[in-house]
Amino acid sequence: MSRLVDRAVPPRLGSPFRWLLASSWLTNLGDGIAAAAGPLLVAALTDEPFLVSMAALLRWAPPMVFGLYAGVLSDRLDRRRIVLVANAVRFLVLLGLVAALATDRLTVAGALIGLGLLATAEVFADNTTATLTPMLVPRADLAIANARTQTGFLTLNQLAGPPIGAALFAAGWVWPFVAETVLIVAALLLLARLTLPPATPSARASVWQDVRAGFAWTIRHAAVRTLVLTILIFNFTFGAAWSVLVLYASERLGLGAIGFGLMTAASAVGGLLGTALYGWITARVSLGNVMRAGLILETLTHLALAVTTSAPVALAIFFVFGAHAFIWGTTSITVRQRAVPEALQGRVTSVNTICVYGGLVVGSVIGGTLATNFGVTAPFWFAFAGSAAFVVLLWRSMTSIAHADSDAASV
The missing domain is CATH 1.20.1250.20 (MFS general substrate transporter like domains)
Incomplete structure (x- = not known):
């Protein structure tokens, strides 16, 4: 044992x-x-x-x-x-x-x-x-x-x-x-039972000044800035598509409640595959290239879901997407933790959290509006087009993630 x-x-x-x-x-x-x-x-x-x-x-x-x-x-x-x-x-x-x-x-x-x-x-x-x-x-x-x-x-x-x-x-x-x-x-x-090493307390200021310091550091640091911007932008597109997922499952794929649950389960099982492969992948591929591949995969996921009407194909797509989501999320957290000084970890994490949920909320509104006016696949076409455009715009800046460790050493 x-x-x-x-x-x-x-x-x-x-x-x-x-x-x-x-x-x-x-x-x-x-x-x-x-x-x-x-x-x-x-x-x-x-x-x-x-x-x-x-x-x-x-x-x-x-x-x-x-x-x-x-x-x-x-x-x-x-x-x-x-x-x-x-x-x-x-x-x-x-x-x-x-x-x-x-x-x-x-x-x-x-x-x-x-x-x-x-x-x-x-x-x-x-x-x-x-x-x-x-x-x-x-x-x-x-x-x-x-x-x-x-x-x-x-x-x-x-x-x-x-x-x-x-x-x-x-x-x-x-x-x-x-x-x-x-x-x-x-x-x-x-x-x-947990004992933490002694921490260096941050200088006391007003709450607003502390929040502003967290935002300012995030904006100045190339790798973390790229991560936060990517999470915000890609959650616009992700939130748009996933906000109508239950309707997509029933109207497009003909799945009932059990089938919808299988889609979630397929993503989670795919995440377990990502768990098994993560160490092997990161030992051979730079963090920047891991995240580049993830952006391409997420973009193609939206396209594949927009065109398919097959439930088995969709379940396979969700399986692969689940592996991507795990690898992306773990890499994002690791880059942030390596790069951010201990005294700013909480504030920079909270900036990331705001971008995660802010993107999802705005994306959900976009997805609901598109589905109401143009049909249940419209949010997926929007997600594909938006993600593809953002991949092109963010492609070069992804290299900064590969150098997060050296950047962190200088802060």
């Missing part, structure tokens, strides 16, 4: 990282359970479409509203303590939801408030957790450490968590929230 653990998480990554990784995997499983159970709970309490849609809004809005402030706090305060407090808040909120469900006193408003508080606490926990790995792992091992973290996200948050959450909800409304409570407690106990 220990040999298997050593193979999955090499001893050179250190015991502190193992505690952090185990805690991250547990919270990812809990988040995956909640991703299915939260909307199901609201839909069970009311059939009002607006209130049901609020469950999704309250899951996606907190990163936009609180992301920058979470970044400032993680650069000012004890990062381990922030994660502990954020998870403690999640525990208390879950305890309240469990008690209300067990006594049959939960209202729609109470459920929405609880889900909103959980998502808000998750913003602070996730933003700060992203700054801990480079404090614990040598720079040369950040790629493998992030790959292991992303493996937990794919297998537990995206693949295993949602069906477990749905199954537990079918057994009884309270059970998925009981399960998430247990997972949060276990994650807290693991994180309590």
Whole structure:
């Protein structure tokens, strides 16, 4: 058993990282359970479409509203303590939801408030957790450490968590929230064992000055600037296409609810392939070329989905796209962690988060408008054309990513 653990998480990554990784995997499983159970709970309490849609809004809005402030706090305060407090808040909120469900006193408003508080606490926990790995792992091992973290996200948050959450909800409304409570407690106990190296506190200024410093550093650094710009632009196109994915699955491919779920599962399984190949790929290909290949693959994904009407072909496309998404995400995180000074990790991570969700929100509006006026494939044609144009514009700047390490050494 220990040999298997050593193979999955090499001893050179250190015991502190193992505690952090185990805690991250547990919270990812809990988040995956909640991703299915939260909307199901609201839909069970009311059939009002607006209130049901609020469950999704309250899951996606907190990163936009609180992301920058979470970044400032993680650069000012004890990062381990922030994660502990954020998870403690999640525990208390879950305890309240469990008690209300067990006594049959939960209202729609109470459920929405609880889900909103959980998502808000998750913003602070996730933003700060992203700054801990480079404090614990040598720079040369950040790629493998992030790959292991992303493996937990794919297998537990995206693949295993949602069906477990749905199954537990079918057994009884309270059970998925009981399960998430247990997972949060276990994650807290693991994180309590973590010891961080001493950090250099950032100079205190106003929150706005701290936020501006994070933006300014991001803009000045070529590799990180390119990453953030790419994430923002490609989430415009990605968000446009993926915002109508459920309609595309039914109207274009003739898939029902189970088929739509298979598309998500295919992406997650593809991500596992990316997990297996990541070390081999990055040992042979520069980070800049890895990301160039990813941009081309994502562009061709939109084109292939726009032209196909075959469900098996679409599932194969989603499988390949899942591998790309894992490799892209892990590379992006690794470049950022290697390049950003420790005192700015939280703020630069929050800038990245704002660009991720900002791109998705704007892209969703574009996709909905195009699908309404021109049909369900229009967002995919827009995504293909927009991505192709951006690949041409960003192609040369991708070389800066390959030099992120040397840039980082000079900051």
